[in-house]
Amino acid sequence: MIKVNDLHKSFGDLEVLKGIDAEVKEKEVVCVIGPSGSGKSTFLRCMNHLEEITSGDVVIDGESLRDPKVNINKLRSQVGMVFQHFNLFPHKSVLENVTLGPIKVKGISKEEAEKSALELLAKVGLSDKADVYPKSLSGGQKQRVAIARALAMNPKVMLFDEPTSALDPELVGDVLQAMKDLAIEGMTMVVVTHEMGFAREMGDRVIFMDEGIIMEEGPPSQIFDDPQHPRTKEFLSKII
Amino acid sequence: MIEQLTEIFTSTHFRTTLPYIYRGLQVTLFITFVGVIIGFILGTIFGLARLSKSKIIYGLATVYIELVRGTPILVQALFLYFAVSDFFGINFDAVTAGIIAIAINAGAYIAEIVRGGVESVDKGQMEAGRSIGLSSTQTMRYIIWPQAFRRMIPPLGNQFIISLKDTSIFAVISVGEVTFLLRQYVSTTGETFVPYIMLCLAYLVITIPAMLILRRVERRLDV
Numbered sequence: 001m002i003k004v005n006d007l008h009k010s011f012g013d014l015e016v017l018k019g020i021d022a023e024v025k026e027k028e029v030v031c032v033i034g035p036s037g038s039g040k041s042t043f044l045r046c047m048n049h050l051e052e053i054t055s056g057d058v059v060i061d062g063e064s065l066r067d068p069k070v071n072i073n074k075l076r077s078q079v080g081m082v083f084q085h086f087n088l089f090p091h092k093s094v095l096e097n098v099t100l101g102p103i104k105v106k107g108i109s110k111e112e113a114e115k116s117a118l119e120l121l122a123k124v125g126l127s128d129k130a131d132v133y134p135k136s137l138s139g140g141q142k143q144r145v146a147i148a149r150a151l152a153m154n155p156k157v158m159l160f161d162e163p164t165s166a167l168d169p170e171l172v173g174d175v176l177q178a179m180k181d182l183a184i185e186g187m188t189m190v191v192v193t194h195e196m197g198f199a200r201e202m203g204d205r206v207i208f209m210d211e212g213i214i215m216e217e218g219p220p221s222q223i224f225d226d227p228q229h230p231r232t233k234e235f236l237s238k239i240i
Numbered sequence: 241m242i243e244q245l246t247e248i249f250t251s252t253h254f255r256t257t258l259p260y261i262y263r264g265l266q267v268t269l270f271i272t273f274v275g276v277i278i279g280f281i282l283g284t285i286f287g288l289a290r291l292s293k294s295k296i297i298y299g300l301a302t303v304y305i306e307l308v309r310g311t312p313i314l315v316q317a318l319f320l321y322f323a324v325s326d327f328f329g330i331n332f333d334a335v336t337a338g339i340i341a342i343a344i345n346a347g348a349y350i351a352e353i354v355r356g357g358v359e360s361v362d363k364g365q366m367e368a369g370r371s372i373g374l375s376s377t378q379t380m381r382y383i384i385w386p387q388a389f390r391r392m393i394p395p396l397g398n399q400f401i402i403s404l405k406d407t408s409i410f411a412v413i414s415v416g417e418v419t420f421l422l423r424q425y426v427s428t429t430g431e432t433f434v435p436y437i438m439l440c441l442a443y444l445v446i447t448i449p450a451m452l453i454l455r456r457v458e459r460r461l462d463v
Contacts, residue, residue, distance in 0.1 A: 048371060050367050050370065050371065073370075073373050073374065073375050074373065076370060076371060076372070076373045077372060077373025078373075079371075080371075080372075081367075081368075081371035083364060083367070083368065083371075085364055087362070087364035087365060087367060087368035088368070089365065089368070089369075089383055090387065091386050091387050091390070100372070100374075100382060101372035101373060101374070104374060104378055104382065105372065105373040105374060105378075106373075146368075149372065150371070150372065152372075153372055153373060
């Protein structure tokens with residue numbers, strides 16, 4: 001589904017990603033962990049071209065992000081993204097947040113878009129919030145709306161950029177549950193996270209990044225119970 | 241002193257200036273409204289140009305904004321009405337010159353309001369818009385602009401009030417706005433005190449309600 005070949009990303013003189021090779025298969029849930037500043041968020045953001053790729057390539061479902069013939073907007077509509085700070089549209093109601101993409105990008109009728117938006121909101125447990133504005137929602141509710149907004153585009157893959165890091169601890173559970181439901185349904189997911197419990201339980205594979213490269217990757221059992229690289233050991237010993 | 245005061249309060253000039261004020265304010269308001277509306281269009285274009293990645297577009301917008309902001313509106317009006325018409329042989333009537341001057345002047349200030357408004361919208365909004373597949377133009381139109389515009393309303397209201405007061409300097413190019421007409425009244429009657437009080441009141445009758453409305457709108461928008 002996603003192939004990353006020798007991905008480099010620099011901001012000015014600072015090289016953040018120093019050659020990443022990775023693959024995400026269909027229906028796979030890949031969790032990316034690592035210390036802050038390791039480049040894991042940048043890696044994720046390169047996968048839907050929110051960051052311009054310096055060199056190397058990202059191929060999504062056979063289409064290269066660097067191919068000038070590829071319609072980047074269309075490609076992005078197939079890659080859902082959930083942000084750390086939700087980034088809901090504050091001037092639009094919850095329902096409008098979810099229907100905007102389908103109406104404006106896919107050209108679906110308003111009625112149809114609203115019907116499927118309500119189904120998605122029900123799925124994330126927010127049917128009763130369709131007509132309110134984001135500012136009256138809790139962080140956890142906002143993030144679940146953001147998930148519904150991304151899902152409304154029927155993406156082939158969902159990217160999560162530290163989706164629970166900005167939440168109060170008691171609100172994390174609902175968001176993780178929504179993500180688990182999604183994983184169980186077979187959504188292809190790449191999750192940058194500090195939630196090791198989620199990575200262990202739901203991840204098919206865990207990638208440990210540090211200093212702009214992938215230090216180690218493998219099934220959760222291996223990464224968490226028998227890490228090979230000293231940096232992985234050091235990181236895990238600090239956070240668990 | 242007391243005698244003078246009684247004279248003022250019984251003055252007939254309160255009444256006899258009214259037709260001048262009525263006629264003059266119409267011209268003042270006309271120039272202000274038309275000028276500020278054109279200024280808003282110019283300001284939007286140049287404000288967005290200031291956000292452009294293209295150095296040429298950015299540079300052109302910057303030149304316009306700095307030239308206008310760096311010179312007094314009186315000089316701009318004189319330049320437009322006398323220099324431009326002499327040099328290019330274009331003759332505007334005074335009101336048109338006034339409208340153009342207000343539009344160009346307000347446009348430069350509004351450009352900065354527009355730029356500030358758009359820049360004040362969180363960067364994550366653009367990313368969220370792009371991530372669901374909207375183009376950058378669509379994201380600007382549906383996501384960024386509506387939020388930016390809300391924040392622009394208070395400074396735009398302010399600019400309207402400033403532009404309204406600025407129209408008074410067009411008296412020097414014989415635009416028949418309220419200040420010009422009251423000065424005419426003064427020069428024919430020789431009376432100064434009451435006519436100029438009436439002139440102040442003429443502006444305040446517009447600006448004070450405008451400020452009150454603005455404050456209400458601000459509270460409603462809770463910006």
